[in-house]
Amino acid sequence: MDIKSLDLFSQQFHQNPYDYYKKIRPHQPFAKVKMLNEGHSTWMAFTYKAAEAVLKDNRFIKDMRTVFPDEMTDENLPPIAQSMLFVDPPDHHRLRSLVQSGFTPKRIEKLRGRIEEIAREQAKLMSNKGTVDFINAYAFPIPIRVICELLGIPSEDQLDFQRWSNALVDINDDSEYDKVNLEFMAYLEKLTEQKRVSPGEDLMSYLIQAEEGGERLTVSELYGVIMLLIVAGHETTVNLIANGLLALLTHPEQLALLKADPFLVAQAIEELLRFNGPVEFSTDRWAKESFTFMGQQVEKGDHVIVSLASANHDPAVFVEPGTLDITREKSPHLAFGKGLHYCLGAPLARLEGEIAIRVLLEEYPDLTLAAELSELEWRQSLIIRGLKQLPVKLF
16 A cells, blocks of 8 residues: 555544554555645554554654754743653653652542542433533543542633643644644643642642742743643543444444443453544654664654554454454553653543443443444544544433
């Protein structure tokens, strides 16, 4: 297959990218792809082996200030691009260490009861409706409420966060991105000042105090970490829940299996992450130097991304990868990445996914898809794999 003709931004591709990946992987595990709508080329890893190698290789770096020192500086780089997801050691370790204590498995497990309460509340709010957009009614409110409570953000601001985070991860024109970014920054500046004067027990207050306590967290880094937690902290989980439900509804035998044995839910979440996970591609990396990688000559400054979705369907690692099997043994999927930038929020996303799916099936055991698969529209994003809407019939 000539992948130079592959349009990664078309609805045709998004409807079923796995068919494309199946044709590409055997011939081009690591290949240069023309980004049709952006006019530049990028190296892309398609096999599990290539994906894992890129994610663990410290010659592929993330900080744009290192790659483009004459163009990107602290002053003109957006705060979110100065967060731990987009920097390299030693800054990465410093930033990640500040946030890590808020995301330990033990601390996340303490949130189980509150997450269940939120899921039940959202489920009850749908009870007087026959058909709903599952994303707006259920999959979105749960993680945004959780992350807002964790950070100490007022509930009345949640809809603004939905709009801001959607715009920041979807493909939009630069003017729209800049507008949203400025709104988000203005809000954070105001909220940060409030919490600096009157700190609470929330994670945002902790980060502000850590910055003031000599942890060398700049204002831009503080904003970047908060923006990252808000965007990454709920965007991925929204789509884990929605993509997961879609997979179950289109595989009724697996849905029946989960209903019959709810204790399979944790195992099911791992398979749903692998089968049609919430993250299509990794974030950007660049070659720190020129070198040969998997038989290809990579030049200093070359752009590189990883198709996590393709890697998770590689038959060299997963038996019958195109089959949804919620009883599959422990999976080495890459839905949360690997290596230095492995997703800090993975325990929280898993827990929210487990609770959201279990509660939903308990409250609405007969729910069905209320649209044809061909009618579903996927979001225009090079990172997030998610639907714009998911109509479901509850009864």
